[in-house]
Amino acid sequence: MTDKIMIAFKSIGKNKNRNFLTMLGIIIGIASVICILAIGDGFAHTVTKGMGNHNTRNKVILQWQPTSDYNTDGGFTQNDASALAKIPGVDHVKLASSVTEAGAKVTYRTKKTSIGLNKQPKHLKLIKGTYFTMTGASNGIYISEDLAQKLFKENALNRLITVNGTVFVVQGIYRISNMNYRPDAYVAKTTFKQLFASQISRDQAKLYVQADANKKQIGKTAVKRMKQMGEEKKTGKYSVSHPDQISKQFTRILNDITYFIAFIAGISLLIAGIGVMNVMYITVSERRKEIGIRRAFGATSSDIRNQFLIESVVLCVIGGIIGIIIGYLFVSIINAFLPFKAIITPYALILSLSVSTAVGLIFGFIPSNKAAKSELVGLLKEE
């Protein structure tokens, strides 16, 4: 085998230019495969990392959705939570909300409107007033420019408004841009907790399950139980939520795109393969004398076939390795410009080398077989 690989290297080295040009197709094809897979894998990794923070390994999330837009305050109650906690395999249940914003009614003199409100963020850019973090049960409120215009004709700062019956002082006004969603008003953290948090619908029940539990079965049982005895069963529907489903679907679409582009790269490899076949045909016809000599001195026809197959594979694998190196360099360069990091996985390397070997074997087979089957006496007449 070593002898045959050495013969292959020698033969390839003899026609460096011709073989390099033949390899070029493989080099470009493999470098493309490496780049495409690296970009695809890098993108998928970034996306799944971003979306995959929902640790759903040990929990089943139950979702309540209102059946009508007029009654959205429902959800899970403590009684529901107790009932769910009794399902075999469930360790404990926590109620949560898919939204953090509370709905409220604002009154200023005779004007009334419904708003969404939240606890104040750390930073907020105001167009009027000074922003600061309100401590304790402060009755300060920051309102949006839109709300200010709706309630007051002119200067809104320091005016008093009533929110769900509690009086607040307008501390500042902010603008809601199209790009950045914000609620209509912000209040102090403590105030929000005391007055509004209870109004946020607890539309999620997180069932923490035991390690060996059958999550699918628990999900089914939980939905069934809530349909029977859920306190808000008349106003909404219960279902099992799959937060990782979106990221899974996204990854699948991304994989499809990656494989589609890899398929295009495959076509370039097919063309490269035809180039390899062509050069192997030329090699075989140029070396008829050599084949004859080797056959006369003990080489079997399969020795000859293997010899040329090895040569074809060595040619393609050298091309593949150069392609991987160029692909690696290219990925390093494009990483400087990409918003995410392209990753070359071991899978991409194995795939590239396997593809190179396969191209060598597939496209080298027919010429090698031709060499093996040539008639010996005819070969020895070659000069």
Add this chain to the structure above:
Amino acid sequence: MLKVTDVGKSYGKFTVLKNIDLEVADGEFLAIMGPSGSGKSTLINILGLLDQSYTGEYLLEGKDYKDVSDNELSQIRGDQLGFVFQNFKLLTTYNVYENIEVPLVYSKKAQNNKNALIADVIEKVGLTGKEKNLPSELSGGQQQRVAIARAIVNRPKLIIADEPTGALDSKTSKEIMNIFTKLNKAGTTIIMVTHDSEVADYAMRTVYIRDGQLYNDEKSVRNHD
């Protein structure tokens, strides 16, 4: 060593060999003479197991190899036969050492002492120091020595030489024939095709071939005319 009985070969209606009967003993040095196109090369291709499409019977060391597998034929060629061709048939991109190594690549019997075997035959043919040279850097006589070294490196029982001096001048021809004589004296059977009677004189026995038929002496050929 070998026995040929009623061997014939034809391409369609064209008969190349007919009714060939020949026996060669172990250690014999046989010359086959005849003009161009007489069927000499066809006959030695059959004797060298290079051509299996013939009629009649050919036994090498008592065995008929007509219907054996390609692998077995290759093994016999590699282990028991050695070929020397008129135009040397060396691999032009391989040096002297690598050319002589060719039969050993396919032989199972000499994997461990390759270097010793090659050094031994290089010395026998007088090419010590030329191991790294390419054929293009050698004279015709030296190239034929490489070809002889390649033919004997596997220590074959039978050497088949097709016009081994055909491309050489008379002085170099003598040197080459001296090597063959030495090999024959050492016990190797040699069958050599030539059209040069001076070269044929080195052989113990000469047979003549004309129009595909074999004669035991030159007189019979003339009588046949």
